[in-house]
Amino acid sequence: MAPAASEVIRPRWTRLITRILAPVIVASFALLSFGLSQLHWETWHLYDAIWMNLLGLAIAGVLWRLGSVRAIVRPERLVVRNLVRTHRIEWAQIVGVSFNPRMGEQYASLDLSDGQTLHVQAVQAADGPRAAAACTRLRRLADEYSRPAERPDDGI
Structure with a gap:
């Protein structure tokens, strides 16, 4: 989709x-x-x-x-507006998306290629199944957008 x-x-x-x-x-x-x-x-x-x-x-x-915290999904990047800062992250920087409220995590987390972790306060455990669906959506988008664009085969 x-x-x-x-x-x-x-x-x-x-x-x-x-x-x-x-x-x-x-x-x-x-x-x-x-x-x-x-x-x-x-x-x-x-x-x-x-x-x-x-x-x-x-x-x-x-x-x-x-x-007003939010995550804005754009084809070129993900904009994460948290309480204190707004982060603009290229899709290629996102290695993984995790969210496990059963283990006490309150927010979804982005694992970045530089080894850092960024919490996405827009995806909160308080929202229950809606938050889980948003995290799944972020995972799919990260997978989709982080792949390099496929080039047509030159036949060489």
């Missing part, structure tokens, strides 16, 4: 939960800072409310980034 020009693999549950929690956190911190200012607490100042809201925004930003 030939893949489309670009395919995106995303976690289901993490994305859903973080998309709900991020705005709830921002609203909660805003309401709490407003409520504390209404108490006329002597040690509570405007800059405390500002910092509290900035902290809520920072937490929401981390949650939003966590919800």
Whole structure:
């Protein structure tokens, strides 16, 4: 089965939960800072409310980034966007794809030709069978794209 020009693999549950929690956190911190200012607490100042809201925004930003992890499959490379970094990996660099949640692995892993291992946070054990199917798909694509292109026989 030939893949489309670009395919995106995303976690289901993490994305859903973080998309709900991020705005709830921002609203909660805003309401709490407003409520504390209404108490006329002597040690509570405007800059405390500002910092509290900035902290809520920072937490929401981390949650939003966590919800945006993905693996983008392209014919020329695999783009893996994890929580902290985005990696662009040529298919030829991928030696193997592993995922064994029964052994405690939370994410799929790519074994790279330079000996390193890269976790793919888009394929998470929390997604159960959906994650296993995504890992199988990554294995097939790595096998398909890492093979050198076959050249027609010159008859020599």
